Amino acid sequence: MTRQLKMLILVWMDAFLISISFYAALALRFDNAIPAIYIESLRQNILFFVFIKLMVFVVGKMYHSLWKYASISELVQIMFTIFFANLLVMSFAYLAGDINNVIFPRSVYVIAAILDIFLIGGVRVGYRALPAKLNKYKGWGMKKRVMIIGAGDAGAMLVKEINNHSALNSKIVVFVDDDSTKVGLRIGGAPVAGTTEEVPKIAKKYGIDEIIIAIPSAGKAQIQDIVAKCKKTKAKLKILPGIYEIIGGKVKISQVRDVQIEDLLGREQIKLDTNEIRNFIKYKTVMVTGAGGSIGSELCRQILHFQPSELILVEIYENSVYDLQNELNRKYEGLNLKVIIASVRDRDRMEEIIGTHRPDVIFHAAAHKHVPLMESNPKEAVKNNVFGTLNVAQMADKFGVSKFVLISTDKAVNPTNIMGATKRLCEMIVQSIDKESKTEFAAVRFGNVLGSNGSVIPLFKKQIAQGGPVTLTHEDIIRYFMSIPEATQLVLQAGAMAKGGEIFILDMGEPVKIIDLAKDLIRLSGFEPDVDIAIKITGLRPGEKLYEELLLDEEGVSKTVHEKIFVGKPIFTDYEKILKHINTLDEGIRTPNANLKHIMGRIVKTYKVYEEENVKADAQKNENMKIGN
Structure with a gap:
């Protein structure tokens, strides 16, 4: 549909709603017993009322906004434009009334203005909200079932972002948070079902396909503890990065990434002089x-x-x-x-x-x-x-x-x-x-x-991407x-x-067993060690130590x-x-x-x-x- 056609449809809809709102204002004012004199006056002047309001709407650029992306600022614009339009209509009506000896009660214009805001504003808000609702529930049964760990501001913003991006093919079905006062509440329609201790049980109950850790303020130790619990599920694991990586405190879908081995092996940020x-x-x-x-x-x-x-x-x-x-x-x-x-x-x-x-x-x-x-x-x-x-x-x-x-x-x-x-x-x-x-x-x-050229982690990642096996030289080797x-x-x-x-x-810090490292990388890639991806022991290489x-x-x-x-x-x-x-x-x-x-x-x-x-x-x-x- 062309932009001009969309604008024409919106103009005709506004004209119809303006007419309805003025008639409804009279009905409300006279408790649905409108005197015949007012009905006749409305019939004679309604086209002028509609024309005046539409001209004000055009001057107020109400037909230039992309209502698909409308926000509070557009609603405020509607309110001021409708208020001004009704002032002009009232001025015209008083002039016409002096000629025809019929003057509408002033309360009719106030009621009409309120109805205009609800009807005309409602159409635009509905134009924005309806596609999002339809997208949210489109193919609902086929979407990835997502658990968010962290029922705070970041988690709440993440729900909105995911719901607004239908291409992600995801739905938030449950939250988990260690703040027990939040358990039982709902965020974006999804319940806060328990604490991180219950992640494996909740993931099984809700059939979770993907878990997103959305606690930007969490330290390395807390992330490691949460990931350890998530590894007991078969869900794909993702994470929202630390608060210092989130610009302006806003959460974006692009910031959600796979949990990396660095998140597990890294330590708290060091303090430098x-x-x-x-x-x-x-x-x-x-x-x-x-x-x-x-x-x-x-x-x-x-x-x-x-x-x-x-x-x-x-x-x-x-x-x-x-x-x-x-x-x-x-x-x-x-x-x-x-x-x-x-x-x-x-x-x-x-x-x-x-x-x-x-x-x-x-x-x-x-x-x-x-x-x-x-x-x-x-x-x-x-x-x-x-x-x-x-x-x-x-x-x-x-x-x-x-x-x-x-x-x-x-x-x-x-x-x-x-x-x-x-x-x-x-x-x-x-x-x-x-x-x-x-x-x-x-x-x-x-x-x-971690991740240096030629180190074991890039090698393991490459082997996992190729379907395995992941090779290590000895099951007891530590680094x-x-x-x-x-x-x-x-x-x-x-x-x-x-x-x-x-x-x-x-x-x-503490040494890490390479076989545990390999298993963690396989799990973080969405596979099961020795089930989906084999681990093969090749024997120590010349000059290689166990530790x-x-x-x-x-x-x-x-x-x-x-x-x-x-x-x-x-x-x-x-x-x-x-x-x-x-x-x-x-x-x-x-x-x-x-x-x-x-x-x-x-x-x-x-x-x-x-x-x-x-x-x-x-x-x-x-x-x-x-x-x-």
Whole structure:
């Protein structure tokens, strides 16, 4: 139907309603016994009354509104327009009455105005409300049955949003809230049926297909507790994000998202000493190596909150850093950003970059970190991790960089793989050069970060999307996890604290069993572990541990002023000895078929060199002993 036709229909409807309201006003005024003189006068003047009112409606732009989206402001507009229209009609009627000697009682105009508001306003409100009602109940039996956890403002707004979006094919059938005073009440027609303790029972009773957690103020612990109860149902689980993510306190359908593993493993928001970090970063030239990686890119985002004078992004892989450059330039107007494509292995290039830009602070995040790949390619691990760190550290010393912060890993503690051994040697380089340099060198050690490139969570998600199986190496394997933003914020805090020579150790919270992690991800994806998606144990990979450690036995640990950051005491400070060891490594790299793992084992005393041949020999020996028995 065209807009012009809709407007014409509305005009004719208004004309009919104006006529009805005036007649009804007379009937009400005279208790349905209208004197014949008034009926005759109305017959003679009604067309004029209608014409006047319609002209006022046109001037008042009552036919320009999109009544499908009408709100209180449009109703107020109707009231004022009808009031003014009735004043003009009354003025005309008094003039006509003086001529015809028939004057309607003044109460008739008041009643007519009230009836106009109800009839004409009612048509427009009905035009808005009827389609929404029809959409709400259209295909009612086929819609997803939704439970909302949280019968507060967010939950109430969410009901309206869902009811107004028929394309979602959803209906709210029940609420759950831990405020017992709300139990038994109704919101948007749906009952508040109980507390979160009763979620499994209520979900079964109401045949729930989907659960939405709508408590924006909830902390991580509360969300974890609610999700644990929801996991006992077969419903798909979604969540409304935290209040800080909701702009202007308004709830939108687009903000509702699937519950992610980060919601379960993440912890309460950490408290930072932002003044200390700001003094560390503000108006400084800051350089980040490995800027395109998971940690490096988030470091860049966090650093920019503290207003550096210049941010230098050093990265060998141009695609990732190109995307980061575009993102940062969009977000920060007038940003002084330098993107440099270079490898930390290239000593001359590092000298050129650091000598030219003279950074005040360097965060060294560039590294090869994939354990199985590095086991097969130990030369590359040594070149990139050890010599890359040495190059950047020595240039930082040469050009008087104020602070150098190495990003390390829990795999450096009692390493069983070449990647961990190289990172431990990087820590030894940093601790030993600190004693010889005016630059303050420090390292920050932490475990796995949620969702980082190559980590287990993206792998599991990909396997689930492909229908499984989800593969893990051992059913008892455990790991520490931390979110990328949390890890990088604590790196900045540790960097601000550093006085030189420290290895900062981040509080990683409680370790997580990887098999439990896999099961949670499968459930959050709407499947049942080992029913819809299989879990397959593949066996430990070369160099892989059942668990990771964060501290060497001899390091000891001290508290810092920040509750999430600890510091290990320096245990290796002989810089000349490190350089001799690195010369040996350099010779090993240049020698064909040299066993770099053995060389690393002589340097990093805690490195338990994985020898596949020895493992096979031990296995065969055990088998022979069984046969002998």
